Amino acid sequence: MSIVSRLAELGVTLPDAPAPAANYVPFVQVGSTLYVSGQISNGPDGLVTGKLGADMEVAEGAAAARLCAISLLAQVQAACDGDIERLVRVVKLTGFVNSTADFTDQPKVINGASDFLVDALGDAGRHARSAVSAAALPLGVAVEIEGIFEIK
16 A cells, blocks of 8 residues: 555555744755654644643654654655655664653653654654653753655
């Protein structure tokens, strides 16, 4: 099944790839490897802000991480000149969770992105991963995730 079909089954239409907010590029391709800059938790209703362990629950953080994964795929689609079917696999994600010093469920939060990518891409969505705490993230967002992808 195509990636577009899987996304449609999930009720997801990839948005336009977010533009960079500073002096960097949204992605860099080296051979068949695509490095995508960190994507913040931003959805149709705007930024998802908050701090896990203070004013957000794990499920809310996981939903924010899912939004980051959708933005990552939007960047991959842009890098592939609009053809998301050129995506071969997700190689690695690094997830940053805006959380209190005593919050230890960062992996459960980033599962929101990982689970979505496996749902959307099947085995090609399985990846290596890191999930770390951050004392603060840009614009007060709850989650930021960067990714490495293989494309053709």
